[in-house]
Amino acid sequence: MTEHVSIETRDACVDFPIFDAKSRSLKKAFLGKAGGSIGRNNSDVVVVEALRDINLSLKEGDRIGLVGHNGAGKSTLLRLLSGIYEPTRGSASIRGRVAPVFDLGVGMDPEISGYENIIIRGLFLGQTRKQMLAKMDEIADFTELGEYLSMPLRTYSTGMRVRVAMGVVTSIDPEILLLDEGIGAVDAEFMKKARVRLQALVERSGILVFASHSNEFLAQLCDRAMWIDHGQIRQEGGIEDVVRAYEGDDAADHVRHVIYEMDREKSGLTRAAERDARSVGSNERPVRTAAEAEAESA
Numbered sequence: 001m002t003e004h005v006s007i008e009t010r011d012a013c014v015d016f017p018i019f020d021a022k023s024r025s026l027k028k029a030f031l032g033k034a035g036g037s038i039g040r041n042n043s044d045v046v047v048v049e050a051l052r053d054i055n056l057s058l059k060e061g062d063r064i065g066l067v068g069h070n071g072a073g074k075s076t077l078l079r080l081l082s083g084i085y086e087p088t089r090g091s092a093s094i095r096g097r098v099a100p101v102f103d104l105g106v107g108m109d110p111e112i113s114g115y116e117n118i119i120i121r122g123l124f125l126g127q128t129r130k131q132m133l134a135k136m137d138e139i140a141d142f143t144e145l146g147e148y149l150s151m152p153l154r155t156y157s158t159g160m161r162v163r164v165a166m167g168v169v170t171s172i173d174p175e176i177l178l179l180d181e182g183i184g185a186v187d188a189e190f191m192k193k194a195r196v197r198l199q200a201l202v203e204r205s206g207i208l209v210f211a212s213h214s215n216e217f218l219a220q221l222c223d224r225a226m227w228i229d230h231g232q233i234r235q236e237g238g239i240e241d242v243v244r245a246y247e248g249d250d251a252a253d254h255v256r257h258v259i260y261e262m263d264r265e266k267s268g269l270t271r272a273a274e275r276d277a278r279s280v281g282s283n284e285r286p287v288r289t290a291a292e293a294e295a296e297s298a
């Protein structure tokens with residue numbers, strides 16, 4: 001279904017012209033610690049050079065995480081890849097249905113109910129009303145918001161809104177998933193549940209590009225990383241290597257630990273599945289967890 005999915009950019013640049021910049025203090029192009037460099041275009045207008053000479057080639061199955069300082073250009077890159085921004089110079093060719101998940105609040109209306117917002121937000125992400133209605137019960141269950149879903153969204157706390165948004169986002173089947181972090185507002189227990197759903201969402205997406213400031217999250221969802229520095233690609237490679245170059249040894253060691261734990265968990269699950277399959281084959285009862293045994297005896 002997703003074989004035709006691809007992203008190609010060639011020397012893509014994105015400039016933001018700033019017509020009301022105080023030009024006296026901006027005589028020279030300057031490179032601060034945060035933000036893209038500030039210069040002037042051919043018409044002598046001040047511009048922020050948010051992205052410069054981006055060459056990317058992504059295909060089905062790629063899961064790439066973007067790291068970099070504030071204002072490095074990560075969000076701008078996601079917007080370029082979603083087609084929201086056209087390159088000022090160079091080219092960007094995107095093939096596939098894009099689900100841009102930048103701001104969990106976008107497409108939500110405070111005056112209508114949670115249920116109605118679930119549908120609106122789904123439409124915003126390219127789903128049909130019918131598809132959203134079919135998924136409604138499952139999304140409602142996931143949010144654990146019960147009766148609140150019939151109340152206007154303005155009566156919700158921030159975290160409750162995030163639950164609705166996460167429920168919708170993780171229910172879709174995108175060909176290209178562009179994810180910008182911004183999902184810190186939910187409580188820890190819900191986050192655990194949400195991560196499992198996010199991982200499943202990523203697994204059924206064709207391509208993932210994820211901008212994050214959390215290395216742990218990055219390691220869980222991606223298998224490659226790209227360091228964006230002042231609008232340019234500074235390094236691309238394995239997550240541990242890129243994080244080491246960008247943030248140092250401690251951060252890279254943490255990434256390695258997260259990846260190790262994930263692999264261990266996965267191989268544990270595989271072993272359990274093999275054991276179950278073997279015992280079913282030999283007419284033995286598969287080993288039950290305490291919870292399953294309790295549920296059976298009830």
Ligand SMILES: Nc1ncnc2c1ncn2[C@@H]1O[C@H](COP(=O)(O)OP(=O)(O)OP(=O)(O)O)[C@@H](O)[C@H]1O
Pocket residue numbers: 016034035036037048049050068069070071072073074075076077
């Ligand atoms: N709409 C805009 N108008 C003018 N400048 C912009 C606009 N959007 C982004 N920029 C500039 O482009 C540069 C890249 O910003 P971007 O939001 O892509 O960075 P980021 O890496 O996502 O940062 P953060 O980690 O802080 O979210 C910054 O210098 C920012 O000031």
